[in-house]
Amino acid sequence: MNTLHFYTKRIFALVCLFFFGFLILIASRGPTESADAEFSSKEWINQKQNREYAKHPKFLGPMAKRPGEQLSFQPQPAPAAGIGLVPYSELDIPRNIDEEVVRRLNVHLNGIDLEKMSRKECATNTTLAKYWSDTQGRVVPQKDNWEKFYANIGSCDIYRDESQVQDLLDDLNRIPLKHVAIMEGGTQIKLIFTFENDKQAVFKPMRYGRDYETDPNHFYFGDFERHTAEIATFHLDKILGFRRAVPTAGRVVNITGELLEKAEKRLKKTFFVSPAKNQCFVGKCDYYCDTTHAICGDPDLKEGSVQMFLPDDTSVPRKHNKSPYRRTYSKKTQLAQWQTDMNYCEAKVKTKMPYAHGRSLPDFIDLHILDYLIGNQDRHHYETFNVFDDMPPYSMHLDNGRAFGKTKFDDEDILMPLKQCCVIKPSTLATLLRYYKGPKSLTETLHESLSKDAIAPVLAYKHYPAMERRLGKIMHSVLECLDDRNGPENVVMNEFHNPKVYQFPLQKHDEDEDETAPEQHPAPPADPQHPEQEHPGENQGPPGLLPKPVEGLFKPVEKPQQVANPDGHRMEESA
Structure with a gap:
């Protein structure tokens, strides 16, 4: 009798152990495919698939961007002055120097003294x-x-x-x-x-x-x-x-x-x-x-x-001039004529004042080279001083607040004035060449200059490779112009003069002024x-x-x- 009682306890313990073990096994395998648990089962399967995808280098796991997901608006951070200021030598910024481009540029510019030409850039400089x-x-x-x-x-x-x-x-x-x-x-x-x-x-x-x-x-x-x-x-x-x-x-x-x-x-x-x-x-x-x-x-x-x-400007007058390379500012018609017609500069810009004669066109190219380096697409007008009556005005580089917005996108349209007009000042070309192939890069010089500001580091360092990359593309565009225009004498100049357009005497109001420009005080x-x-x-x-x-x-x-x-x-x- 005692033996039977002993085996009964053993059998009961084994049955309980098997039963609870079976329950644990079911629980570990996840929800069933019953109608009541269909959603939970699919959710569990999706989680399993996501874990498998996360192992693939194409996927970033749970933080991967989903279809249709938009960028979130970043919370306003605390002042960053003095935080993360790193010596330039530790950043390892690539230079992107194309030796073939350098060689061909040197061939074109052989015998051309850019520094000497630069000294004649502005004949009269007064304050x-x-x-x-x-x-x-x-x-x-x-x-x-x-x-x-x-x-x-x-x-x-x-x-x-x-x-x-x-x-x-x-x-x-x-x-x-x-x-x-x-x-x-x-x-x-x-x-x-x-x-x-x-x-x-x-x-x-x-x-x-x-x-x-x-x-x-x-x-x-x-x-x-x-x-x-x-x-x-x-x-x-x-x-x-x-x-x-x-x-x-x-x-x-x-x-x-x-x-x-x-x-x-x-x-x-x-x-x-x-x-x-x-x-x-x-x-x-x-x-x-x-x-x-x-x-x-x-x-x-x-x-x-x-x-x-x-x-x-009641004391020092200046003018608000509409850019000939102004964008449409329209959601529907997104491309302007200059973005689709590579002959636009020859037909619409070089034939009209003030760009047909003087420094206006080379200055305008300078402005767009700067805009291309900083990624500024929002250049609709530019301003000039109108106070030096007998001297040609220069374009000022104002309103740059929408620059430095993208590091992986280079808007080639910003460089269209250079590509279409094929005009560049000798001082600008000499400076770009020095930063492109010289011992000190563009971004290293910029980094040193920005480090003096009270809120340095001013830029995220990821903008530096973008600027070096864009500088390389500018040099490619200059080389294409030198190839297409048969040498530097038709490209490198302090002033552009179109012999087909009559040159009127310099006047105070010969700029293409935007009459709708608002008065500001x-x-x-x-x-x-x-x-x-x-x-x-x-x-x-x-x-x-x-x-x-x-x-x-x-x-x-x-x-x-x-x-x-x-x-x-x-x-x-x-x-």
Whole structure:
């Protein structure tokens, strides 16, 4: 009896062990294919397949981009000043030097002294102060770095003295603020800083970090501006020897202690504290000034760019000129004539003033070479000074906020003026050749220049290989022009002259001016001791040359069936 009882216990234990083991086995194999568990089973199978795909090098596992997935809008990061500044030697940036291109360029340029030709580029170089003194007996004040910069604006380029410009950049970064106002017009928030010396500049706050790239589904006219783009373009323009961009510096401001405390009334009303307990403000603008697109600090520090104003155009006139290589700014008709007709320059540009004679065409090529290096697709107008009556004007390199948006895409259309017109200045070619094949690369020189800025590193380092790659493509295009035009004498020139077009005497208004260009005025400085005076009269501004915005920020008069686009661009409403 005891033996039977013992075996009964054993059998029961074995049955229980088998039963529970079977349950564990079923559970380990996942859901069944019953009707009640069909969804769970399919989900489990998909997870298993995803794990298998993740092992393949083509797939990135659970973080892989899914069909139809769009880029997410990056949260606003904290100021990055001084973070990740790496010596250039540790970056291992490839040069992309094509030795065959170098050899063929040397063959074409054999016997050509580019440096000697460059010295004849601008026959008369004078400054604004000297020109007015000689022609009108006027005296330009030079009490501070702003006024020194204005007084030394040249007839060949905006500035020459880089040490004086560096002093100005330091002022833009350090001088305490006296008043902060909204910059009228435009699609994106910009502020006007009035400093304690009563001089003014425009502040563009950081929207997103240096690594963020433009969504490929976005048009060039709908992209957000980057504060770092203005800073980097100024430095690139300088090391290329153009010196036609406006000084721009990085600065970290305290939203509470500097902006809110010094803000005008209507700007002050837009400040708030976010759910994350960060200080934010909205401002006033056409498109992106709402709570969804608020500018927020960390918790109250905000990085941005500070760009000085050019002199007021009532004192130093300048003109707003429509680019002959302007894009359509339309969603429907995306290609302009110049993008499909390779004879466009010969037929439509070289035959018309001001490009048929003088420095306008070579200067315009310089502008597009710069745009190609920085990836700026948004070049619809350019400005020229109209103050040196008997000297040809030069194009200024303004409004570069949408540059440096893509690192893996090179828009060859930006380089169309060079490819179609086949004109390049000797100074530009000499500089590009030096950076292309010389001991010091373009991006190494740029890296050294940018490292002096207060918010360095200014650019994400992934932009450096992109710029070296684009430089190589520029040299390929120059070589093609030299091959097609039978040598450098038909390509390399300081001035272009079309013998088929009559050359009229130089006039002040011979540029292709855009009559719809909006008039622009900065906010006059307000007295912080009398906050009720938000808009003092014009005569209460600082003495000397009053500053003026450099960008087309006011919305122009709209035509029927047209709507304003970012920064005053027009686009068909049907688009």
